[in-house]
Amino acid sequence: MFAVYAAEPSPQDPIAALRVGERPEPEAPEGWVKVAVKAASLNMHDLWTLRGVGIKPEQFPMILGCDGAGVLEDGTEVVLHSVIGDPDWSGDETLDPRRTLLTEKHQGTFADFVVVPKRNALPKPAGLSFAEAACMGTAWLTAYRMLFVNSGLRPGQTMLVQGASGGVSTALVQLGRAAGFRVWVTGRTEEKRALAESLGAHQAFESGARLPERVDAVFETVGKATWSHSMKALKPGGTLVISGATSGDASAAELPRLFFLQLRVVGSTMGTREELADLLSFCDLTGLRPQIGAELPFERAEEGLRAMLDGETAGKIVFTRG
Structure with missing residues (x-):
């Protein structure tokens, strides 16, 4: 499948680690779901991944992307929650010492498909576009x-x-x-x-x-x-x-x-699944929509990453698939 990924850690020149090409298509283990990605937004965390921060060297190559929105195999439109906690943890998952984000242990959303725990795929409000919904998770x-x-x-x-x-x-x-x-x-x-x-x-x-x-x-x-x-x-x-x-x-x-x-x-770090659900409801009720500074096809990921690296952002940078 098509993917945008970090080939190896590159602390001094993060863009040098960036690759756009083919990666194996994921299979969803029990309790997880497979999502066809329609849009994913860029975060500073993606630059950290390219630098090798917060990820072990043996985890490379790693598909980038914490956030995303897409479609389940049954056609349900979903927004992804990127905090993946210990299944045995109860309570606020941001306090779980074993929590992780997509792109740290699990492959990310800058690809045709991503797999996440079932609870991490929330229903997308119909009023939010895939690009808008992809800004919500981080x-x-x-x-x-x-x-x-x-x-x-x-x-x-x-x-x-x-x-x-x-x-x-x-x-x-x-x-x-x-x-x-x-x-x-x-x-x-x-x-x-x-x-x-x-x-x-x-x-x-x-x-x-x-x-x-x-x-x-x-x-x-x-x-x-x-x-x-x-x-x-x-x-x-x-x-x-x-x-x-x-x-x-x-x-x-x-x-x-x-x-x-x-x-x-x-x-303050990220947020919980319940807070994401409330945020989606808040935006749906108020008509509030994220500021998208640039919407680019995944093939132009390097352009978006360079803009973030140089501090030339005007809101969220979103990548989309047809």
Whole structure:
């Protein structure tokens, strides 16, 4: 079958590990289902896979793609949940120490077919296209959990999103506006700030800019480059929710500010199957749709990966099959 995959780990030049070609078609073991992939979205995790982060060398070659939407063998249209937990685990699967994502132990969605546990294939709302549905499982689910499960915000309060144009950031802007929060963002360029405002941000600021006032919560996926600004932006008692550190680890934790102002720092990773189901319902009820910055055929996967590597995104990058 056709697939986009990482041939081997390439820490310094991730694109060098990328291959577009043929891979064996998967068979679904008992309790799993086979999905004909119609669309799959690109995530930073795919670049980490190409670099060899979070995956053992013996797992290569590995088909890329955490997210996807497609059709079961009986014709049911589904959205994929990419967190695969221990079958014996009960409760929040994001806390399962043996959990994994597609592309870590199991082959991913950038292919004609993917197999997943039956519970990981959720019904796709009819109002969502396959491309839109393919954005939900990682970036949008991460944003949903950050905002509605971990932030403690109430409608009417002010949130700051660091970085205006990535998949998680654009989802936070859209979800926050739809839920009644005052949404502020930062962005490196005028184009990125304009994109955030077009998606519903009430105000957009240059990276590191002094804000008109402090905010109730900051949402971080950037890390080192924005950490100090995030800490300074919070009101006393405010919350910083972090789900990534694309620019590296923070150079200083700013502990005096943390304890003196009684700030909360909350880690957030992905989300649960139930949260994904709620997210799909929320989008279906509100008409909210993800910002897709580029929709490309799978054959042009390298183009999409290079755009993500260079930080040239304007929402989600989605790959589709005919």
